Amino acid sequence: MRAPADEAELAEAVAGAEGPLAIVGGGTCGVAVAGEPLSVAGLSGITLYEPGALTMVARAGTPLAEIEAALEAEGQRLAFEPPDFRSLLGTDGEPTIGGVFATNASGPRRIAVGAARDFLLGVRFVDGTGTVVRNGGRVMKNVTGYDLTKLMAGSWGTLGVLTEVAFKVLPKPAASGLVTIQALSPERAVAAMAAALGSPFEVTGAAHLTETPGDVPGTMLRIEGSEASVAYRLERLAALMAPFGNVAKSNGADWARVRDLTFLEGGDADVWRLSVRPTTAAEVVARLPEGARVLLDWGGGLIWAAVPPGTDVRGAVGPLSGHARRVRGGGGGPRFPPEAAPVAALSAGLRAQFDPRGILNPGLMG
Amino acid sequence: MEMPAPDARVMARKARIVQRLQEAVPSGGVIHDPAETRAYECDALTAYRCPPLAVVLPSSTAEVAAALKVCHEEGVPVVPRGAGTSLAGGALPTADSVILGVARMAQVLEIDTASRIIRVQTGRTNLSVTGAVEDLGFFYAPDPSSQLACAIAGNIAMNSGGAHCLKYGVTTNNLLGLTLVQMDGTVVELGGAHLDAAGLDLLALVCGSEGQLGVVTEATLRILPKPEGARPVLIGFGSSEVAGACVADIIRAGLLPVAIEFMDRPCIEATEAFAGAGYPMCEALLIVEVEGSDAEIDEQLGLITQIARGHDPVEVREAASADEAARIWLGRKSAFGAMGQLGDYMCLDGTIPVSALPTVLGRIGEMSAEYGLRVANVFHAGDGNMHPLILFDANRPGDLETCEAFGAEILKLCVEVGGCLTGEHGVGIEKRDLMSVQYAPADLEAQMRVKDVFDPRWLLNPAKVFPLGASAARRAG
Numbered sequence: 001m002r003a004p005a006d007e008a009e010l011a012e013a014v015a016g017a018e019g020p021l022a023i024v025g026g027g028t029c030g031v032a033v034a035g036e037p038l039s040v041a042g043l044s045g046i047t048l049y050e051p052g053a054l055t056m057v058a059r060a061g062t063p064l065a066e067i068e069a070a071l072e073a074e075g076q077r078l079a080f081e082p083p084d085f086r087s088l089l090g091t092d093g094e095p096t097i098g099g100v101f102a103t104n105a106s107g108p109r110r111i112a113v114g115a116a117r118d119f120l121l122g123v124r125f126v127d128g129t130g131t132v133v134r135n136g137g138r139v140m141k142n143v144t145g146y147d148l149t150k151l152m153a154g155s156w157g158t159l160g161v162l163t164e165v166a167f168k169v170l171p172k173p174a175a176s177g178l179v180t181i182q183a184l185s186p187e188r189a190v191a192a193m194a195a196a197l198g199s200p201f202e203v204t205g206a207a208h209l210t211e212t213p214g215d216v217p218g219t220m221l222r223i224e225g226s227e228a229s230v231a232y233r234l235e236r237l238a239a240l241m242a243p244f245g246n247v248a249k250s251n252g253a254d255w256a257r258v259r260d261l262t263f264l265e266g267g268d269a270d271v272w273r274l275s276v277r278p279t280t281a282a283e284v285v286a287r288l289p290e291g292a293r294v295l296l297d298w299g300g301g302l303i304w305a306a307v308p309p310g311t312d313v314r315g316a317v318g319p320l321s322g323h324a325r326r327v328r329g330g331g332g333g334p335r336f337p338p339e340a341a342p343v344a345a346l347s348a349g350l351r352a353q354f355d356p357r358g359i360l361n362p363g364l365m366g
Numbered sequence: 367m368e369m370p371a372p373d374a375r376v377m378a379r380k381a382r383i384v385q386r387l388q389e390a391v392p393s394g395g396v397i398h399d400p401a402e403t404r405a406y407e408c409d410a411l412t413a414y415r416c417p418p419l420a421v422v423l424p425s426s427t428a429e430v431a432a433a434l435k436v437c438h439e440e441g442v443p444v445v446p447r448g449a450g451t452s453l454a455g456g457a458l459p460t461a462d463s464v465i466l467g468v469a470r471m472a473q474v475l476e477i478d479t480a481s482r483i484i485r486v487q488t489g490r491t492n493l494s495v496t497g498a499v500e501d502l503g504f505f506y507a508p509d510p511s512s513q514l515a516c517a518i519a520g521n522i523a524m525n526s527g528g529a530h531c532l533k534y535g536v537t538t539n540n541l542l543g544l545t546l547v548q549m550d551g552t553v554v555e556l557g558g559a560h561l562d563a564a565g566l567d568l569l570a571l572v573c574g575s576e577g578q579l580g581v582v583t584e585a586t587l588r589i590l591p592k593p594e595g596a597r598p599v600l601i602g603f604g605s606s607e608v609a610g611a612c613v614a615d616i617i618r619a620g621l622l623p624v625a626i627e628f629m630d631r632p633c634i635e636a637t638e639a640f641a642g643a644g645y646p647m648c649e650a651l652l653i654v655e656v657e658g659s660d661a662e663i664d665e666q667l668g669l670i671t672q673i674a675r676g677h678d679p680v681e682v683r684e685a686a687s688a689d690e691a692a693r694i695w696l697g698r699k700s701a702f703g704a705m706g707q708l709g710d711y712m713c714l715d716g717t718i719p720v721s722a723l724p725t726v727l728g729r730i731g732e733m734s735a736e737y738g739l740r741v742a743n744v745f746h747a748g749d750g751n752m753h754p755l756i757l758f759d760a761n762r763p764g765d766l767e768t769c770e771a772f773g774a775e776i777l778k779l780c781v782e783v784g785g786c787l788t789g790e791h792g793v794g795i796e797k798r799d800l801m802s803v804q805y806a807p808a809d810l811e812a813q814m815r816v817k818d819v820f821d822p823r824w825l826l827n828p829a830k831v832f833p834l835g836a837s838a839a840r841r842a843g
Contacts, residue, residue: 050721052617055719117567118538139749141750150570191480198591226662228665232659232662275560298561322559325564340554342553350816
């Protein structure tokens with residue numbers, strides 16, 4: 001394992017690499033790549049935090065926990081709600097902020113505020129030749145040149161190794177509340193969530209759980225804001241949902257099991273995520289193999305499915321208005337979805353430019 | 367402002383190129399008479415003009431692809447054009463180039479409120495996207511000042527923002543999918559009605575690439591439910607610096623208004639003379655807007671005015687009715703028109719960290735005296751996106767050059783305090799040669815390598831974004 005202490009050492013390590021490198025942040029995302037491990041953990045620390053400007057800059061190896069603690073102290077947070085999949089994937093280690101952005105890890109609040117990529121303001125990275133590149137900055141609005149910053153988000157270390165990230169943070173609201181509806185079919189649940197997300201009540205989470213085949217499914221809607229505002233909107237939202245079934249409302253909202261998929265920990269099922277047009281979610285769920293355990297997030301736009309090992313999920317659901325990626329397990333086709341030829345050509349072209357030797361996490365994304 | 371010399375070989379083949387374009391675009395819409403191409407000689411950066419070789423206005427993605435294929439085969443540079451409202455010269459042609467405009471492609475292709483998306487052809491204007499969904503209770507969030515005229519194609523090319531992006535984000539945060547035609551005519555579909563990329567986020571790369579990677583003909587946009595209500599408060603201050611400090615305090619307090627707009631005295635005076643919105647005469651004012659139910663608005667505005675009162679405001683004016691709200695916005699929305707009445711102006715677009723507002727406003731005031739040119743400031747303060755307007759006289763020899771030098775100094779200052787050259791207008795030709803102030807050669811090289819992938823011959827909008835010297839070798843190929 002190579003573990004450079006700073007950006008210059010990391011650049012040197014990449015430039016001098018004689019074969020493939022497996023880029024490691026906290027090692028928590030459960031992907032195995034052939035190559036010499038290159039750890040970014042040595043590049044750690046928050047370098048700038050301006051609560052009044054809602055911005056933070058940190059080295060890529062900074063533990064997520066350290067970032068979250070610093071934000072918590074100022075009443076702020078990472079609004080895109082990065083999930084913690086350690087229990088789901090059976091990994092340990094400390095998730096890093098670089099890993100969060102490199103994998104565009106975004107939780108239930110993505111539906112309301114945007115994904116990790118939407119919060120990323122600037123990056124420094126080392127490309128496959130060992131050259132240090134800077135893009136973006138630390139301001140909210142920036143159209144100065146091409147947006148390599150967002151390209152790096154979700155590129156899984158295949159275009160470059162992130163060394164520093166600048167990102168937007170948001171104030172943490174004072175209160176939250178929950179509206180739940182019991183026993184809806186996936187179709188009705190998606191319709192209820194669409195009605196909620198199409199209302200002016202600023203729903204920041206819309207999920208539907210069918211955890212086990214025998215379970216009574218539950219649909220959850222989250223509201224956040226000031227105490228008075230949450231109380232008002234909970235009331236209005238519950239009234240709006242009444243035609244869909246048995247509605248309950250409560251204060252506070254525990255979203256960890258939606259965010260982290262804790263109900264799927266253990267077992268040998270493969271876990272897939274399907275990103276789809278929300279209105280197609282129920283049809284897609286109906287085409288999943290018998291016995292699949294399913295969670296709908298993002299109002300139906302994100303389907304989590306636990307299926308028997310080796311299931312060819314893409315084959316089972318057929319053509320999607322969206323795409324499917326395997327998150328846990330090793331069978332059923334490539335992890336990342338195959339792309340249409342013109343898109344694949346552009347992606348391959350970019351990889352050839354940024355990593356001409358093909359040494360950064362080779363083969364991970366295709 | 368230097369533009370590359372036109373390629374005489376291309377210009378000599380005009381008749382043949384026009385004929386091939388006419389064949390490629392059977393619906394008509396090829397303009398080649400010099401009397402008519404003049405209408406396309408500039409965009410909203412009117413200081414620079416040059417009629418193109420020809421203009422082609424296709425009416426479908428297939429026609430765009432056919433036209434681009436012809437230009438690719440003929441080696442003709444292509445300048446994509448939305449509505450021609452770029453303030454950065456993004457749609458400025460060269461004499462050897464073909465303007466490819468999407469103005470005839472303005473249809474709504476699909477509305478799906480349950481999935482919260484609309485799909486449109488990109489010649490559609492920004493405001494008419496909202497127009498198509500507003501009866502259904504939805505709106506399209508990015509709202510550039512030119513929204514009545516500007517096209518979605520240009521919004522995507524420049525990653526446009528607007529007054530309300532403090533809460534809702536800019537174009538890239540509201541764009542879910544698009545159809546892109548590459549220079550060689552290849553049609554690429556990116557994204558769709560789902561929320562994230564299957565592989566590399568090429569959608570994010572195309573958004574803001576200033577028409578250099580392809581021509582975007584269709585777009586899937588995120589639409590949002592309209593809030594229950596919205597109401598602004600106007601707060602006047604004794605100095606720009608104090609107004610700047612108040613902005614940071616509002617954000618620091620955990621409040622997230624949909625907009626925080628700033629105007630200084632020169633701008634207030636010009637606006638009052640022009641629109642008569644009834645603004646207080648003071649050194650600086652903020653317009654802060656919040657959304658929600660009446661009670662939610664009252665709560666938020668109560669907190670905001672409480673913070674403002676800690677900064678010794680000269681006036682706090684809450685809108686008590688829709689009419690009063692409209693009057694508060696009237697001045698802000700007429701600001702650019704009002705400044706135009708005073709003479710020629712250059713509008714800058716640098717963004718700075720909010721915490722640097724007081725310092726930067728102070729420095730701009732000093733520089734204004736040094737250069738002998740007046741400056742008015744009107745901008746989106748909540749996200750630090752400044753719009754200093756430098757007044758000059760285009761008929762006075764040397765004034766434009768002095769103004770440009772002054773503008774460059776302001777943008778360098780923005781970069782120096784941790785900001786950037788442009789927050790929402792784009793680089794175009796205007797800030798092209800300042801790119802090396804913000805980026806090192808390796809940073810620019812990385813960006814140019816992206817264009818190498820999408821447009822290997824550098825035919826699409828070639829002399830923009832990158833300093834001419836930096837892109838010379840590629841453009842020559």
